[in-house]
Amino acid sequence: MAERPSDFRGTLLELIDASPEPMDHPSPDQWIAYQRGDLSADDEARFQEHLVRCRDCFDLAAAAADFAQPDEKPGAAQELETAALWRLLRPQLDPPPQNVRKITDGPKRPSRGFRLPTRLAATFFVALVGMTAWNLQQWSARKAPRPNVPIFDVVANQRGPAGQELTMPAGPQILVLHPDPSEQLPVYHLTIRDATSRELFSYKLRLNRDLALTLYLPAGLPPGRYRLELADGAGKVLETDLLRVTAPE
Amino acid sequence: MSLGERTPPAVDDRSRGGPEDVLRAVRDFQQGADREQSFELLFRRFRPRVERFLAPRVFSPEERLDLTQAIFLRIYKGLEGYRGEGSLEGWVLHIAFNVYRDWRDRQPGGRNAVPEISIEDLPVAPEPAPGAQVPSPSAAASPLDRIVREERLEALRQAISELAPKQRLCVELHVYQERTMQEIAAALRISPETVKAHLFQARQRLWDKLHTTFGTVEF
Numbered sequence: 001m002a003e004r005p006s007d008f009r010g011t012l013l014e015l016i017d018a019s020p021e022p023m024d025h026p027s028p029d030q031w032i033a034y035q036r037g038d039l040s041a042d043d044e045a046r047f048q049e050h051l052v053r054c055r056d057c058f059d060l061a062a063a064a065a066d067f068a069q070p071d072e073k074p075g076a077a078q079e080l081e082t083a084a085l086w087r088l089l090r091p092q093l094d095p096p097p098q099n100v101r102k103i104t105d106g107p108k109r110p111s112r113g114f115r116l117p118t119r120l121a122a123t124f125f126v127a128l129v130g131m132t133a134w135n136l137q138q139w140s141a142r143k144a145p146r147p148n149v150p151i152f153d154v155v156a157n158q159r160g161p162a163g164q165e166l167t168m169p170a171g172p173q174i175l176v177l178h179p180d181p182s183e184q185l186p187v188y189h190l191t192i193r194d195a196t197s198r199e200l201f202s203y204k205l206r207l208n209r210d211l212a213l214t215l216y217l218p219a220g221l222p223p224g225r226y227r228l229e230l231a232d233g234a235g236k237v238l239e240t241d242l243l244r245v246t247a248p249e
Numbered sequence: 250m251s252l253g254e255r256t257p258p259a260v261d262d263r264s265r266g267g268p269e270d271v272l273r274a275v276r277d278f279q280q281g282a283d284r285e286q287s288f289e290l291l292f293r294r295f296r297p298r299v300e301r302f303l304a305p306r307v308f309s310p311e312e313r314l315d316l317t318q319a320i321f322l323r324i325y326k327g328l329e330g331y332r333g334e335g336s337l338e339g340w341v342l343h344i345a346f347n348v349y350r351d352w353r354d355r356q357p358g359g360r361n362a363v364p365e366i367s368i369e370d371l372p373v374a375p376e377p378a379p380g381a382q383v384p385s386p387s388a389a390a391s392p393l394d395r396i397v398r399e400e401r402l403e404a405l406r407q408a409i410s411e412l413a414p415k416q417r418l419c420v421e422l423h424v425y426q427e428r429t430m431q432e433i434a435a436a437l438r439i440s441p442e443t444v445k446a447h448l449f450q451a452r453q454r455l456w457d458k459l460h461t462t463f464g465t466v467e468f
Contacts, residue, residue, distance in 0.1 A: 008455075008463040009424055011398075011405050016425045028346070029339035035438065045414070051436050052421040058428070058436055060346050065435050066302040067342045074297060082296050086289060089318055093285065093325055 016052065023050050025057055031064035151176060154228070154241055165242040171220045177205075177213040177230060179238065188213055188238075191229040192221070200226070223247040271337060278328055288328070292321055295341050302345055312352075320348045401462055408458040412451050415439070419447040420455075424468045 023046050026034070033039055034047050051058050074082070151174045154166060179188060184207060192201040200221075205213040213230075226243040271294055278287040299320055300313075307313045323344050331340055409417055415437065422433045430448070434441040448468075456466045 007401070008405075008459065008466050009468060011401050011463070012409075012421070012424050012468075015402060015405055015409070016421055027335060027339065028342040029335045032336070032339055032342065037438070048418055048437060052418060052425055055426060056350075058422075058426060058432075059350070060342075062432060062435050063302050063346045063349070064342060065438075066305075067298045067338055067345075069298075069301065071297055078297070082293055085296065085314070085317065086292055088314075089292065089321055090285065090289075092318065092322060093288070 021050075021053060023047075025054060026050065028060060028064060031057070031061045032068050034061065035065045035068035150174070154178065165244050167244045167246060169248050170223050170245050171248060173217045173220050175215045175217065175228075177215070177228075178211070179207070179213060179230065181211055183238065184211065185232050187233045189231040189233070189235065190215060191231065192243075193227045193229065195225045197227070221245045275328065275331065275333075275337065279331075288325055291324070291328075295324075295338070296321075298338070298341070299345050302342075303349065306349060307352075316348060316352055319352075320345045323348060404459060404462045408455050411458075412454060413447075415443075416447045416451040416454075419444050420451045420468065423448060 026047060030039075030047070034044060037044075039047065047061075051061060150168070150171075152166065152168050153176045177188075177190070179185075186206065188205045188207075190203045190205055190213065191199055193199050203215055205215065208214060221243075223245050226245065228241040228243055229237050230239045230241075231237045271291065274287040274290040278284050278291075296317070299317055303313050303316055307316060324341060327344065331337070409420070412420070418437060419433055422428045422436065423430075428436070430441045430444045434444045437444070452466060452468065459466050
């Protein structure tokens with residue numbers, strides 16, 4: 001029967017595969033000891049048996065042979081080469097960790113469990129500040145006079161303890177009061193009272209360049225009867241006007 | 250210094266530091282005392298060994314330079330965690346070997362691509378005949394084939410066990426691991442000529458015992 005050359009090789013591979021593994025993988029130190037001949041004869045034989053079956057250990061053992069050789073005194077050329085390589089390597093070394101520690105030394109960072117509520121509180125605070133700013137902006141916008149808001153002049157002949165009743169519809173209004181020009185005061189107090197004399201609003205007003213007092217009522221007054229009291233800085237009532245606010249048509 | 254006298258190239262005495270100096274450098278490095286200087290001593294100490302290790306395995310000088318730097322950078326990063334459970338040179342060997350192995354396995358062909366062998370040195374394998382079927386163990390299903398296979402295994406086991414231990418190791422490393430004589434010599438700490446002699450004698454003995462069973466004994 002003609003035999004193929006691979007039969008012998010294949011059978012040998014099968015035979016080695018079927019044989020038991022003699023030992024665990026030796027460490028690099030053990031391979032160096034093996035290469036230096038520091039092992040007992042038994043250990044050396046076991047290591048060599050292991051070499052047959054383990055490719056990685058074979059490569060490591062071969063590397064250990066290069067490491068196990070005694071170092072010769074380096075020549076000048078080798079020293080120069082080593083120095084050049086060190087110059088290449090040195091810039092790549094990381095900053096020493098202890099220097100980093102010095103920079104980052106400080107209070108220990110709180111744990112994650114502690115940081116979560118703090119983060120939530122911070123988020124809530126930022127949202128609160130934002131909403132407050134937005135509300136103030138809206139309030140300012142509301143306080144600012146709007147275009148085409150009706151202007152009601154409260155003229156001199158309508159004033160007096162029983163002056164004429166001023167009528168105006170509900171909604172945003174601008175009231176322009178003209179105090180007695182003979183008694184110009186630096187500050188006037190205007191109080192709006194309802195029919196029961198209950199004080200609803202009180203304003204501190206100053207004369208403008210037309211010698212008039214301007215008051216903007218952005219929301220206006222609800223329908224009803226009111227009394228406007230203009231007083232001086234000491235609270236002495238100077239004039240009173242009656243105001244009737246009618247429901248819008 | 251007289252005129253004309255030249256200063257020799259600077260050779261740092263620390264490069265010849267003994268084992269105590271190396272251990273002190275490791276300790277200083279770990280304690281953060283003059284880390285760069287401590288590491289430079291380790292670099293000068295182990296660089297020749299790393300070079301000896303890489304030289305026969307990595308043929309391109311540029312790649313060897315890159316690998317050397319990669320090895321020492323990894324040593325630098327890991328040195329703080331070195332606890333002295335094994336020897337420092339074993340630890341350095343481990344790192345160097347792992348860096349080299351990662352590089353080798355990334356090469357085209359992986360581990361089988363290195364070392365490079367000239368094409369003239371490759372043995373010429375016989376071309377399989379067209380249409381020839383390669384037998385596999387599972388294909389040998391007939392009782393007769395099984396018996397023949399068992400007989401061959403037993404004959405080979407017997408013949409191999411009768412070889413001298415070093416002869417057997419040489420054969421197994423040559424056939425199973427497909428190692429060269431130089432590699433086997435380095436692993437078994439014998440000369441390549443001894444390996445060659447072991448293989449020759451083993452081939453003779455196995456031929457005597459097995460040529461009737463296998464027809465030919467080639468490895």
